[in-house]
Amino acid sequence: MFDLTGQVALVTGSSRGIGLAAATALGRQGATVVLNGRDGQALQQTAAALCEQGIKARALPFDIADIPQATAAVDQLLADVGKIDIFYSNAGIQHREPLLSVALADFERVLFANLTSQWALGRHIAGHMVKQNYGRIVFTGSVTAFLGRPGITAYTAAKSALHGLVRQWSAELAESGITINAIAPGYIKTELTRKLWDDAEFTSWLYDRVPQKRWGEPEDIASALVFLAAKESGFVTGQVLTVDGGMTACM
């Protein structure tokens, strides 16, 4: 099961963290993986490192928040390889600042990168998938959409909207051979959360809420992604798969 040989997978935000673990896992299942981030040189090195592990990988640098640049890069990829079977829309940014001081520009920047640009690129790729009558689209949501945490209004609003988006798109594209789902990670050890790793007060807060009493690892998300990306999960669509060590189940 879950053999992805011959498939092409584009993973945004895959120079490190969850995206890199996801791309590695898809590559190990046989997919050709296309890595994305903003630093082209770093991406080339990461793609080369994956190739050394026997994974078919290539780099496609673009900024997800620059929609013309992103869609042009995807068009070039399609011209080169002919198709995208799996799209993991994973890149995301955060800005932490209390509600009463955060600037409108920062609110809009985070909302644009985490929602509007993902809608635009996802729609662009969905148009191609409709023509091939097959596709797997997965967005990265977040447990913050269920929690309410201070200082990240725009981030939480965008992630909540992505959870709604997958339900909407799954209905609209139901007969196109495409499934659309989201993964809502709990607290995962990546650069995004680095400042919290050694924060004893935060760790105590977290372990009080996570029954497994541990941080998630990027590979925990990658396994869920492989399932949603596989042909075998074709009846699973419009879902938000929460991967959080039981955190939100036990709130």
Ligand code: NDP
């Ligand atoms: P990291 O900060 O470790 O990685 C983010 C990745 O996104 C990097 O590869 C980065 O590369 C890329 N990226 C950032 N901005 C852009 C952009 N504008 N255009 C293209 N690429 C971009 O984060 P995580 O791996 O932790 O996060 C991945 C996703 O998971 C995000 O959507 C995040 O919100 C979500 N998430 C994470 C959780 C966690 O606990 N870690 C919990 C819930 C959700 P570069 O900087 O080189 O562009």
